Every structure is written in structure tokens, then in C-alpha cells.
Amino acid sequence: MTGVLRVDVKLQLGAFALDVAQDFALSGVTALFGRSGSGKSTLLRVIAGLEGRAAGDVVMAGQVWQGAAWIPPERRGIGYVFQDARFFPHLSVRGNLEFAHARARGLGGPGLDEVATALDLGPLLDRRPAALSGGEKQRVAIGRALLTAPRILLLDEPLAALDEARKAEILPYIERLRDQAGVPILYVSHSVAEVARLAQQVVVLQDGRVLRAGGVQEVLADPQAVPFLGPREAGALLGAVVAAQDSDGLTRLETGAGPLWVARIGAAIGSRLQLRIHAQDVILSRSRPEGLSALNILPATVTAVQLEDDHGATVQLRAGDDLLLARLTRRSVAALELAPGVAVYAVVKSVAVAQGDVAGAQPR
């Protein structure tokens, strides 16, 4: 499905004002990112038709949902998954899924077997919802949403209630959905790692307004994004191909800027990956460092320098075809005389690339 979901709405909820005019791509995953209380859930509720007081227009691929016409929530073709999924407790998982599937009659969409296979729900089908773990519940909830043959999936922090291990189990399923199901996904998150891994597009909300929107690479490599991502979370995405699995436990990756060694990544040689390199794990040198324990030294050119409020600075670099970010002190920026156009070497510790920050690989 091509086209856009056009949203141009205003809504006052007590002291909070939502004021959003934004087109959302109807392909892949668009992350809605923002601090707690920035209006992410409210925006999803408006899109779903659950905020009757919202003024303005919502137009889905040319079909008016709100504005010149009103399409009620149940006729919008939306699959909605919340942080805490609710099920019919007296029905088995299969019964819950069949109930949802019955709503999709005549709309096409995937069958129960297909969804159960894609999300590995087979062993869960005869259980009652009360016997599911948190992660299993979320998988069933996503399956249930898919069975309604949705035109768009709204996922509102579906992993927020899960611990890191359960999150790591579910992320590959969501990646698979993104790559295979062909249903556009609006994904609410306040985890930069999740956004980096899943999304192609990012819309950042602050105080009910869109602060920044664009491609995930572009937004995550923007020094101006650092204040709202948080200095510890800031980091750019680097494309890489798995070149070798070395016998000492390191994986050699080829990037546009040169080779990079990281702690073992469980992916076949030739696989394309996307790594998030945290800005605080990159240090810069004007000359090629010698006798340094770090293995990863990438030649790069400074493209932007942003001085932060906290005596720190964020430096954006072009390394091959990709952009990197580095966090430095203002003092280092002055000492190294960093400015756009200056050639530097970016040093990245090999352990700095966390497995959870690798898109396209299974954790091992």
C-alpha cells in the first residue's frame, strides 16, 4: 500500500494541547518518539478515532477518516496493540484469535495458520490468556491485530512492560512483520535502541508538537537531536557487511569508511547490518593514532560541531557514506580546532557496539 496517512489535528486535553500536522509514510515502520507526556498515545488515539473532540483532518491514503467525513474507529481498518494486552479470559488463545479473525471476513488478510506460524504461536493456541507470559501475550496481541486484516498497525509501546531479555525475543518478530507482512506500522517508543532497530522513519514529539521528522539515519545523526534523545542515547547508524568471524571471538565488519571489529555478531558472512554507534563511544584524533588498544580507527571529515549547554559538544562526521556522531568536551573541540571540513580519525572501541543495537542479526 502506498500513499500517506495525513494528520492535521488539534486537541486540547486539560492543560495539554496536541497540535500536529504531519504526513506519515504508509510503508515500513514509523517510530513516534518522545518523552513521557509528549502526546504519543494521544496522537494514536486521534488516528484511531478514539478522541472525538479532536478538530481537523485525518486522511488515510485519500480516504477521509475525520474532517469532511467521519469514519468510526471500527471501520478504519486499524490494528491496535497496547502495552498491556487484554483478552477474553474464558477463551483459549485460539478462541481469541478466531474472534478477531471473524471481524476480517471478506477483507482478505492473513489466515490464522499463517499468523500463528509467523509469530510462533502454535504452542500457545490451546492455552488460556492467564497462562501466558508477558512476552507471549504481546505476541498473541500482535497476531490478533494482524488477523483483522488491518490497513495500518498502531503499536503503543508494545514492549514497555517486558524485561530486556523478553524484548530481545520479540524484536525479531516485529522486524519480520515489518519486512514481510506489508502492513505499515506506527510504533510508539521512548527507546532510542528500539527506534534505531525497527524504524525507517522517525517523528519526534515534544509538548504535543512535532519537533523533528525524517529518515531514521538522518534524525539519529543530527546533532540537534541530541538534546531530546539524551546525550547518553545519542548515536548514529552505520551500515556494515559481515566480512569475517575471527577465531578470537571478534566479528570483522566492512563499512564505507573501513573495517570495524566488534564483539561476535551471530550473522552469516555477507549479511548486511546496521549498527548504532553511541556518540559517547567515539573519540577523535587529528592524526592517525598509533599504539592504541582500540582496533577501530575510521578516517572521517567533520561536518558539524554543536556546542551543548553542559560543557560538552557533539561533533557530526562523515565516514565513508555514513554519518557518525561523537561526544566531546568543548575543551577538546577547541584543542583539536574542530570545524566543518577538518579531517580526523574516529576511534570506536570494539566492545562499544551492543548486540541490541545491531539490526538484522539474531542475538547469540
Ligand SMILES: Nc1ncnc2c1ncn2[C@@H]1O[C@H](COP(=O)(O)OP(=O)(O)OP(=O)(O)O)[C@@H](O)[C@H]1O
Ligand atoms: N483525558 C485527559 N485529560 C487531561 N489530560 C490528559 C488526558 N489524556 C492525556 N492527558 C495528558 O496529555 C499529555 C499527553 O499524554 P500521552 O499519554 O499522549 O503522552 P505519551 O507521550 O503517550 O506519554 P507516555 O510515554 O508516558 O505514554 C499528558 O500530559 C497527559 O497527562
